[in-house]
Amino acid sequence: MLYIIGLGLGDENDITLRGLQAVKECQKIYLEYYTSLLGVDPTKLSDLYDREITIADRDSVELEADEILKHAKDGNSAAFLVVGDPLCATTHTDLILRAKEQNINVQVIHNASVMGAVASCGLQLYNYGQTISIPFFTANWKPDSFYDKIKYNRNGGMHTLCLLDIKVKEPDYEALSLGKKRTLPPRFMTVNQAVEQLLYIEEQRNERAYTSDSLCVGLARLGRSDQKIVAGTLGQLQSIDFGAPLHSLIIAGDVHVVEKEMLAQYYI
Amino acid sequence: MLYIIGLGLGDENDITLRGLQAVKECQKIYLEYYTSLLGVDPTKLSDLYDREITIADRDSVELEADEILKHAKDGNSAAFLVVGDPLCATTHTDLILRAKEQNINVQVIHNASVMGAVASCGLQLYNYGQTISIPFFTANWKPDSFYDKIKYNRNGGMHTLCLLDIKVKEPDYEALSLGKKRTLPPRFMTVNQAVEQLLYIEEQRNERAYTSDSLCVGLARLGRSDQKIVAGTLGQLQSIDFGAPLHSLIIAGDVHVVEKEMLAQYYI
Numbered sequence: 001m002l003y004i005i006g007l008g009l010g011d012e013n014d015i016t017l018r019g020l021q022a023v024k025e026c027q028k029i030y031l032e033y034y035t036s037l038l039g040v041d042p043t044k045l046s047d048l049y050d051r052e053i054t055i056a057d058r059d060s061v062e063l064e065a066d067e068i069l070k071h072a073k074d075g076n077s078a079a080f081l082v083v084g085d086p087l088c089a090t091t092h093t094d095l096i097l098r099a100k101e102q103n104i105n106v107q108v109i110h111n112a113s114v115m116g117a118v119a120s121c122g123l124q125l126y127n128y129g130q131t132i133s134i135p136f137f138t139a140n141w142k143p144d145s146f147y148d149k150i151k152y153n154r155n156g157g158m159h160t161l162c163l164l165d166i167k168v169k170e171p172d173y174e175a176l177s178l179g180k181k182r183t184l185p186p187r188f189m190t191v192n193q194a195v196e197q198l199l200y201i202e203e204q205r206n207e208r209a210y211t212s213d214s215l216c217v218g219l220a221r222l223g224r225s226d227q228k229i230v231a232g233t234l235g236q237l238q239s240i241d242f243g244a245p246l247h248s249l250i251i252a253g254d255v256h257v258v259e260k261e262m263l264a265q266y267y268i
Numbered sequence: 269m270l271y272i273i274g275l276g277l278g279d280e281n282d283i284t285l286r287g288l289q290a291v292k293e294c295q296k297i298y299l300e301y302y303t304s305l306l307g308v309d310p311t312k313l314s315d316l317y318d319r320e321i322t323i324a325d326r327d328s329v330e331l332e333a334d335e336i337l338k339h340a341k342d343g344n345s346a347a348f349l350v351v352g353d354p355l356c357a358t359t360h361t362d363l364i365l366r367a368k369e370q371n372i373n374v375q376v377i378h379n380a381s382v383m384g385a386v387a388s389c390g391l392q393l394y395n396y397g398q399t400i401s402i403p404f405f406t407a408n409w410k411p412d413s414f415y416d417k418i419k420y421n422r423n424g425g426m427h428t429l430c431l432l433d434i435k436v437k438e439p440d441y442e443a444l445s446l447g448k449k450r451t452l453p454p455r456f457m458t459v460n461q462a463v464e465q466l467l468y469i470e471e472q473r474n475e476r477a478y479t480s481d482s483l484c485v486g487l488a489r490l491g492r493s494d495q496k497i498v499a500g501t502l503g504q505l506q507s508i509d510f511g512a513p514l515h516s517l518i519i520a521g522d523v524h525v526v527e528k529e530m531l532a533q534y535y536i
Contacts, residue, residue, distance in 0.1 A: 009378060013286040016276060016379070020285065085380060087387035093530045100533065108388065110277060110380030110491050111284070112353060115393055117378050119355035125383055126399040130426050133394075156420045158398050223378050262361045265368065 001025075002072035002099045004092055006085040006111025009223025011040040012048045019109045023049050026079040028071035030056040032090070033168075037246065038083050039224045045081070056080070057169055065098050072104050088113035089163060114248060117222040118161055121229050122262025123250060129153030131161045134194050134249075136187065144201045150251055151209035157254035162198075164189035164247050188245035191218035195238040195249070210234060215252040217266065218242055232268035240268070270340035270367050272360055274353040274379025277491025279308040280316045287377045291317050294347040296339035298324040300358070301436075305514065306351050307492045313349070324348070325437055333366050340372050356381035357431060382516060385490040386429055389497050390530025391518060397421030399429045402462050402517075404455065412469045418519055419477035425522035430466075432457035432515050456513035459486035463506040463517070478502060483520040485534065486510055500536040508536070 003022040008014025015023070023029060031042055033055050038045075046053045056068070071078035086092050086108055099106045119125045130153060132146035146162070153160045167187040175182040199212060212235035220228040220242035230240050234251070255263065271290040276282025283291075291297060299310055301323050306313075314321045324336070339346035354360050354376055367374045387393045398421060400414035414430070421428045435455040443450040467480060480503035488496040488510035498508050502519070523531065 006380065008284060008286075010286065013289065014284050014378075016282050016284050017288065018278065018281040021281065085384050085387075088384045088393050091387065091392055091526075093390065093526055097529055110282075110385050112274065112378030112380060113384045116353050116356045116381045116384050119353075119359065120376065122361065124359055125356050126401075129397050129421075130424070131394040131396075152424045153397075156398070156424070258361055261365055 001077040001105045001107060002069065003077065003079045003107050003109060004086040004096065005079055005081050005109040006113070007038060007081055007083050008111040009084060009114065009117055010225070011038060012044045014111065014223070016109060016111060019111070020049070022107070022109060023051065023079050023081070026051070026077045028054070028076070028078040029081065030054050030068055030079065031081045032056050032061060032083070032092075039221065053081075061095065065095055068095070069099055069102055069104055072099065073102070085111050085113035088115045112223060114163070114222055114246070115161065118219060118248060118250060120222060120227070121217045121219060121231065121250065121266060122259050123159050123217065123252060123255070124259055127157070127159055127253060127256070127259075128161055129156060129158030129253070131163060133163045134165060134189065134197060136165045136167060136189060136193075137197055137200075142197075142200070144205065147201050147205055147209055151207060154209060154251070154253050159253045160251040162194060162249040162251065164191075164194050164249065166246070189247065191220070191240065191242050191247045191249050192238055194247070195234055198234065199238075210251055215255065217250040217252065217263070219248045219250070220244070221246065222248065229266045230268060231263050231266040236268050269345040269373045269375060270337065271345065271347045271375050271377060272354040272364065273347055273349050273377040274381070275306060275349055275351050276379040277352060277382065277385055278493070279306060280312045282379065282491070284377060284379060287379070288317070290375070290377060291319065291347050291349070294319070294345045296322070296344070296346040297349065298322050298336055298347065299349045300324050300329060300351070300360075307489065321349075327437070329363065333363055336363070337367055337370055337372055340367065341370070353379050353381035356383045380491060382431070382490055382514070383429065386487060386516060386518060388490065388495070389485045389487060389499065389518065389534060390527050391427050391485065391520060391523070392527055395425070395427055395521065395524070395527075396429055397424060397426035397521070399431060401431045402433060402457065402465060404433045404435060404457060404461075405465055405468075410465075410468070412473065415469050415473055415477055419475060422477060422519070422521050427521045428519040430462060430517040430519065432459070432462050432517065434514070457515065459488070459508065459510050459515045459517050460506055462515070463502055466502065467506075478519055483523065485518040485520065485531070487516045487518070488512070489514065490516065497534045498536060499531050499534040504536050
């Protein structure tokens with residue numbers, strides 16, 4: 001049996017009773033640790049579970065799926081732990097499909113995801129259009145495919161959730177050129193960086209999908225005790241310090257009365 | 269302190285450790301029991317919590333909010349338990365705003381929601397447009413405001429999640445005319461009824477927002493061990509027996525390759 005278990009958003013205590021029970025049944029436990037991050041050190045998890053945990057980064061999930069699945073065969077059970085929900089922001093379809101090919105039973109144990117927790121700001125989940133991901137721009141690579149999605153959402157009155165880029169285990173090419181294999185420290189896009197990139201693309205495209213006066217909401221560390229939510233114009237959010245990662249951004253569409261009432265507590 | 273705690277989708281074991289800990293701190297515990305329903309009897313919850321539970325139906329949440337909040341004042345703590353997540357499909361903004369007016373601290377403890385768990389079928393959450401609610405039609409009341417939303421979503425290539433109506437504690441007007449105050453048994457819209465109503469509205473509007481050949485996914489009892497997911501055309505789903513409530517329906521937009529692979533396991 002392969003359990004794919006959502007850990008929720010905060011710390012080790014956000015696992016469900018069902019999730020904890022499943023972990024305790026498993027001989028081998030992997031923690032997916034590349035697309036999102038918990039508010040605590042993984043050792044807190046091993047302490048709670050009283051089990052060793054293997055950290056699985058992007059390479060090991062994609063390249064060593066068979067190694068993971070080996071532990072879920074022949075009457076054994078393995079757990080694959082995912083921050084948030086296993087199927088929402090990150091979708092572990094590849095691992096699920098491979099498991100099914102090998103006739104391994106898969107059980108998904110759901111939990112809270114950032115894609116639901118954004119409702120905390122008062123903009124109702126019903127009224128969101130498609131979600132976009134904003135990647136870190138480089139000197140030569142400034143993709144803007146998200147622009148048309150925001151435009152379509154806003155023309156239909158819908159809000160847009162922007163998930164912000166995370167770079168973990170990037171190769172350090174400078175070190176590599178000196179013959180050293182090294183990775184760069186992880187990078188997490190801030191609300192400020194996202195705003196800067198959005199305004200840059202609006203300037204290029206100039207179709208007024210949004211402007212620096214558009215109502216937006218910046219969110220940081222959702223679901224944790226120190227979560228921060230600030231509503232204001234896109235321009236205003238550019239200079240707000242949201243603190244430690246993870247950050248997300250919402251570009252509002254039409255805002256209804258009841259949404260306004262909830263949002264009011266978060267205005268700059 | 270007022271804790272608003274998501275219970276997740278399955279049974280008593282889907283509460284998080286954090287949620288359980290909060291419940292145990294509370295002198296008074298309410299269970300919201302009108303917009304959704306758990307797979308278990310509420311007594312299972314009181315047994316697990318070792319606490320009495322007060323069932324709060326629509327009347328008591330809306331009319332007796334002050335009664336609920338009274339128990340969250342003066343150093344006391346109350347818990348308000350909600351199936352799924354407290355802010356996703358049902359949004360308890362009214363209770364939160366009233367609590368804040370009275371200077372009561374509110375802590376929301378998130379959990380899995382049907383709005384995230386629908387990702388189980390393989391259609392990725394990123395690609396959903398606005399969510400619609402389909403109400404039970406009556407002889408004289410057949411609202412179709414959801415039609416334009418489906419149309420806009422599909423024109424943009426997006427999937428549409430349809431949440432299906434729940435009627436709990438409807439007044440029994442026939443009994444009332446005989447001088448008896450009684451409520452009707454609860455009703456939960458099935459996928460079949462939703463399909464029938466959708467096809468009726470398409471026939472009236474005839475703008476081909478969707479047809480009986482449109483790809484759809486019916487889902488029942490998501491997050492429980494007996495969840496059922498079937499993909500097929502709208503017409504095909506009309507005759508599938510999805511069993512006990514709750515049911516939901518997805519009208520697919522553009523389906524990407526990786527979505528197709530996951531969805532394949534659920535085709536009729």
